[in-house]
Amino acid sequence: MRSQLSEHVVVALLKPYYTIPGCQSSQSSSRSFHSTRTPPTCRSGMTPRAHRHQQRFNWTARNQTIASAERSIGEPVNSQAYTSNVAAQRSRGWSISQSAEEDYAILGGGITGLSAAHFLTKEKPTATITIYEGSKRLGGWLQSQRIEVDGGTILFEQGPRTLRPNLEGSGITILELIHDLKLTDEVLVTPKDSEAAKNRMVYYPDHLVTMPGPGQGFFEILWKLITEPALKWVLPGMYNEWFNKPRPKHLEDESIGDFLERKLGSTDAADNTVSAILHGIYAGDVYQLSAKSLLSSAWRTDGSRGSIQRGTVDLFAKGVRIISARDQSLIEKILPGLDRSFMEHLARYASVYSFKDGISTLVTALEKSLRANPRVQFKTSHRVKTLKYDQKEGLVKISTKADHQESFTKVISTLSGPNLSSITATHENPDPLPSLNSIHSVTVMVVNLYFPDPDVLPVHGFGYLIPRAIPFDQNPECALGVVFDSDAVSQQDAVLGTKVTVMIGGHWWDDFSEYPSQDEGVAMARAILERHLKITAVPTATNVGLHENCIPQYTVGHDARMKKAHFELMKAFNGKVAVAGNSYNGVGLADCVASARDVVTNPDGNLESALTGLNGFLSERKYEILDLKEARKDMRRHVELSHKSRGGKKKDR
Numbered sequence: 001m002r003s004q005l006s007e008h009v010v011v012a013l014l015k016p017y018y019t020i021p022g023c024q025s026s027q028s029s030s031r032s033f034h035s036t037r038t039p040p041t042c043r044s045g046m047t048p049r050a051h052r053h054q055q056r057f058n059w060t061a062r063n064q065t066i067a068s069a070e071r072s073i074g075e076p077v078n079s080q081a082y083t084s085n086v087a088a089q090r091s092r093g094w095s096i097s098q099s100a101e102e103d104y105a106i107l108g109g110g111i112t113g114l115s116a117a118h119f120l121t122k123e124k125p126t127a128t129i130t131i132y133e134g135s136k137r138l139g140g141w142l143q144s145q146r147i148e149v150d151g152g153t154i155l156f157e158q159g160p161r162t163l164r165p166n167l168e169g170s171g172i173t174i175l176e177l178i179h180d181l182k183l184t185d186e187v188l189v190t191p192k193d194s195e196a197a198k199n200r201m202v203y204y205p206d207h208l209v210t211m212p213g214p215g216q217g218f219f220e221i222l223w224k225l226i227t228e229p230a231l232k233w234v235l236p237g238m239y240n241e242w243f244n245k246p247r248p249k250h251l252e253d254e255s256i257g258d259f260l261e262r263k264l265g266s267t268d269a270a271d272n273t274v275s276a277i278l279h280g281i282y283a284g285d286v287y288q289l290s291a292k293s294l295l296s297s298a299w300r301t302d303g304s305r306g307s308i309q310r311g312t313v314d315l316f317a318k319g320v321r322i323i324s325a326r327d328q329s330l331i332e333k334i335l336p337g338l339d340r341s342f343m344e345h346l347a348r349y350a351s352v353y354s355f356k357d358g359i360s361t362l363v364t365a366l367e368k369s370l371r372a373n374p375r376v377q378f379k380t381s382h383r384v385k386t387l388k389y390d391q392k393e394g395l396v397k398i399s400t401k402a403d404h405q406e407s408f409t410k411v412i413s414t415l416s417g418p419n420l421s422s423i424t425a426t427h428e429n430p431d432p433l434p435s436l437n438s439i440h441s442v443t444v445m446v447v448n449l450y451f452p453d454p455d456v457l458p459v460h461g462f463g464y465l466i467p468r469a470i471p472f473d474q475n476p477e478c479a480l481g482v483v484f485d486s487d488a489v490s491q492q493d494a495v496l497g498t499k500v501t502v503m504i505g506g507h508w509w510d511d512f513s514e515y516p517s518q519d520e521g522v523a524m525a526r527a528i529l530e531r532h533l534k535i536t537a538v539p540t541a542t543n544v545g546l547h548e549n550c551i552p553q554y555t556v557g558h559d560a561r562m563k564k565a566h567f568e569l570m571k572a573f574n575g576k577v578a579v580a581g582n583s584y585n586g587v588g589l590a591d592c593v594a595s596a597r598d599v600v601t602n603p604d605g606n607l608e609s610a611l612t613g614l615n616g617f618l619s620e621r622k623y624e625i626l627d628l629k630e631a632r633k634d635m636r637r638h639v640e641l642s643h644k645s646r647g648g649k650k651k652d653r
């Protein structure tokens with residue numbers, strides 16, 4: 001049974017049963033989890049609740065914090081000095097006032113805002129929450145739409161459509177949400193042995209290339225690496241990476257393209273393959289996106305070992321894996337509460353998952369649950385115009401129309417960096433949050449097409465991505481990729497047929513001031529399908545969305561800018577405005593939910609954490625070492641135990 005399960009999912013899945021409570025793990029060297037540093041959840045021997053109570057400063061402490069932030073701006077920011085300043089405040093006995101009433105405002109009714117409200121209702125049941133949303137509808141760009149076609153309905157997705165069953169990273173927080181909202185029966189799994197799981201393709205330059213991955217044998221992969229022009233960089237690149245000289249000491253960050261060229265000795269990897277993958281995640285430019293922020297573990301290993309492969313082989317030989325302390329702490333906190341049979345089902349079968357009624361199921365369920373809570377108020381069609389900090393009262397004031405302000409003890413902004421910056425600007429200070437203001441986002445046109453013929457596609461799989469190396473005459477529409485929706489998530493439609501989504505624009509449209517119309521979008525998508533896949537059939541249903549500035553770009557220097565942004569927010573709002581959402585710590589759906597949880601629950605138990613939501617950028621991230629051999633033993637023990645506890649029967653779904 002073990003061999004069928006994805007190891008890292010299951011190791012993490014079963015971890016609570018082979019490790020000790022978080023607060024003791026620093027002393028656990030004989031156990032399977034060795035903490036390299038004191039776990040952040042357990043500083044000063046305090047409980048997480050005690051840490052939560054520390055989130056609010058008294059006046060003296062606030063002024064100290066401001067002074068500290070001011071000192072830090074304009075000079076090289078020394079986060080350690082800042083942290084020790086906060087620690088000093090604590091040791092002097094300042095702070096720790098928990099007001100009886102807390103009034104929260106959440107700016108933005110997308111998935112991050114709704115999730116933040118959800119986690120707040122759990123974490124602070126007596127707080128009142130007002131959610132401001134500028135448009136009429138909730139959910140942001142999570143948009144699942146049922147459309148009538150001949151014979152029934154089909155489901156189109158405009159935004160994200162699938163989730164990965166990962167526990168590490170942000171995946172576990174969305175599983176917690178699914179559990180809280182009782183949505184496990186709504187989940188649809190795309191099996192690991194499906195074509196969609198096995199065939200993730202890149203277009204190069206005139207044919208589709210299946211990327212090496214699970215389900216392919218060693219010799220099959222080797223043959224592909226030798227013969228496939230799109231992958232010809234891999235073997236020489238590996239050689240260069242092993243022997244190349246270490247990264248220059250002064251290098252603080254570089255683009256992923258430059259990083260790959262430096263490591264692998266040519267631009268082929270970036271141009272032919274990695275640019276395609278980045279199109280599918282960020283719709284962004286491989287020569288602008290940050291290696292430090294987006295390839296953080298490769299960046300770290302390269303820095304410490306001089307070679308990613310040497311570092312990886314070293315870990316492999318030691319039988320250990322590195323996991324971030326934050327992910328480890330989330331797993332410890334959330335996993336024990338989740339439904340075990342659901343988790344086992346995901347771990348065993350799912351490559352990705354979605355919901356019977358699409359990804360918006362999350363939004364509908366969150367809205368229903370929040371509307372049932374008398375402490376939560378929705379203000380849709382209320383665009384926030386100004387956000388000001390009233391130093392005397394220690395409150396944040398929000399206005400949505402002239403001559404009317406509402407006051408809050410804390411605001412969580414899920415707006416984009418530039419939007420938050422613009423509502424904060426005043427005549428006296430037109431650019432109070434320059435680091436947030438500088439976050440650039442790209443625009444993507446999403447074109448859904450439905451063909452009644454179920455056999456329109458010449459190949460099956462998740463879809464394909466288009467790298468930057470494709471000559472203009474093969475991609476004049478600036479397409480980024482095509483998703484084969486009817487393969488990627490089956491069972492959402494009541495009729496047979498083929499659904500595809502063509503994504504266009506992204507960084508290719510950075511200089512555009514006008515975009516194609518909906519009809520032009522459909523024509524462009526059809527031209528792409530005809531050129532690349534020889535599909536000439538006419539779609540009987542289409543749906544086009546132009547999502548302006550929808551994906552923030554973590555360009556070179558992102559981490560350093562977010563560190564500065566923390567201090568700018570502290571200066572402007574004294575810790576009363578925190579940020580969450582896709583502008584900061586991950587652009588995916590799961591990242592957004594995780595950022596909402598982090599900003600509410602303060603997972604680090606770290607005082608700054610609750611203040612701006614950007615604490616993760618203040619100091620080097622902490623990591624822990626997972627001993628895989630011990631973990632596997634404990635896992636086996638646990639599987640036996642859980643078998644016994646279920647009367648020896650395995651519950652299959």
Ligand SMILES: C=Cc1c2[nH]c(c1C)Cc1[nH]c(c(CCC(=O)O)c1C)Cc1[nH]c(c(C)c1CCC(=O)O)Cc1[nH]c(c(C)c1C=C)C2
Pocket residue numbers: 158159160161162163164279280281282283444446463464465480481482483503504506551587588589
């Ligand atoms: C809808 C547009 C989006 C594009 N990128 C993202 C969205 C929401 C964010 C994103 N997409 C992926 C990841 C990685 C996580 C993962 O599941 O591996 C993130 C953070 C991967 C991905 N890319 C595409 C799909 C269908 C997926 C799976 C996750 C999802 O459903 O969003 C296709 C795709 N997305 C974008 C483009 C341009 C594209 C091209 C075919 C932009």
